[in-house]
Amino acid sequence: xxxxxxxxxxxxxxxxxxxxxxxxxxxxxxxxxxxxxxxxxxxxxxxxxxxxxxxxxxxxxxxxxxxxxxxxxxxxxxxxxxxxxxxxxxxxxxxxxxxxxxxxxxxxxxxxxxxxxxxxxxxxxxxxxxxxxxxxxxxxxxxxxxxxxxxxxxxxxxxxxxxxxxxxxxxxxxxxxxxxxxxxxxxxxxxxxxxxxxxxxxxxxxxxxxxxxxxxxxxxxxxxxxxxxxxxxxxxxxxxxxxxxxxxxxxxxxxxxxxxxxxxxxxxxxxxxxxxxxxxxxxxxxx
Numbered sequence: 001x002x003x004x005x006x007x008x009x010x011x012x013x014x015x016x017x018x019x020x021x022x023x024x025x026x027x028x029x030x031x032x033x034x035x036x037x038x039x040x041x042x043x044x045x046x047x048x049x050x051x052x053x054x055x056x057x058x059x060x061x062x063x064x065x066x067x068x069x070x071x072x073x074x075x076x077x078x079x080x081x082x083x084x085x086x087x088x089x090x091x092x093x094x095x096x097x098x099x100x101x102x103x104x105x106x107x108x109x110x111x112x113x114x115x116x117x118x119x120x121x122x123x124x125x126x127x128x129x130x131x132x133x134x135x136x137x138x139x140x141x142x143x144x145x146x147x148x149x150x151x152x153x154x155x156x157x158x159x160x161x162x163x164x165x166x167x168x169x170x171x172x173x174x175x176x177x178x179x180x181x182x183x184x185x186x187x188x189x190x191x192x193x194x195x196x197x198x199x200x201x202x203x204x205x206x207x208x209x210x211x212x213x214x215x216x217x218x219x220x221x222x223x224x225x226x227x228x229x230x231x232x233x234x235x236x237x238x239x240x241x242x243x244x245x246x247x248x249x250x251x252x253x254x255x256x257x258x259x260x261x262x263x264x265x266x267x268x269x270x271x272x273x274x275x276x277x278x279x280x281x282x283x284x285x286x287x
Contacts, residue, residue, distance in 0.1 A: 010047050013039050014054060021058060029062045100233060103284050105137035107229035107277065111266060114273040120265050124221055129189075133222045136194035140201050140226050143173025155241050170211045173198030196220035201227050204261045224263040228254060228270050231261070236281050247281050
C-alpha cells in the first residue's frame, strides 16, 4: 500500500471510529475507548498526531462524563436526604410512631414496579418515572405543615369543621410544591409528581374524594398509587385514635375498595405483590 493510500485508510479508520463512539453508559464508554486504542495508528506524521489528539479528547470526555454523573448522584442523594428530613419534620408533628414517609414510599415503589412487570399503564411506567415518583413520595403530606397540632394530634374523631381543615393539607401541599416549582423556573418531572402526590392522594376512583372530586384516570397515576400505599400504611399503623389493623384485614379492605376508592389496576398490582408488601409491613410494624 502506498503512503497516500495508507494515510487515507488511517483517516477513514479514525472517521469511522468517531461515528461509532458511544458515551451513553460506562460499558459503551469503555468499549469505545478500547475500539480507539485498537486502531493502533503509527504513521509517524500529522495523521498519527490527529489520532493521538482524538484519543486524548475522548478520554477527557469519558472522565468528564464520569465526574458529572458522580456529582449528579451526589446531588440526587442530597436532594432525597433533604426531602426525607423535611417530610420527617412534618410527619413528626402528628406523633405517628414508625418512619411513615419511608414506609409509604416503599409501598408505592413495590406497587409501581409490579405494575411495570405486568405491563399495567406500560406507556407511563418507565424506570425514570418510577424513580421520580418514589423519590417525591415522601412529600405527599407536606401540606400538613399548615394544619394545627391540635387537629393533627386529636385523640378522638374530628368534628366536621376539623375534618374540612384537615382536608386542606392537600391543597396546601400543592401550594408548597408550586412555590418550589416557581423557584426552579424550569420544568421538573420530580416536582410535577410531588405536586400530583400532594394534591391528589385523597382523590377516589369513584369521584368522591377530595379536594377536587376527580374521577378515574382524571386522577394522576402517581396519586392513584399513593392512595393505596397511604391507606394501607394508615391501616396497619398505630394512631393516637386507633390500634393497628392486622395485615390480613388491611389487605382485605384494599381489595374490597378496588373500583370505588382505588384504581382497580393499582389494587391488582398491590395484591400480586402481596408477599413483598407483607414483608415490608412486618419489618416496620409498630411496637
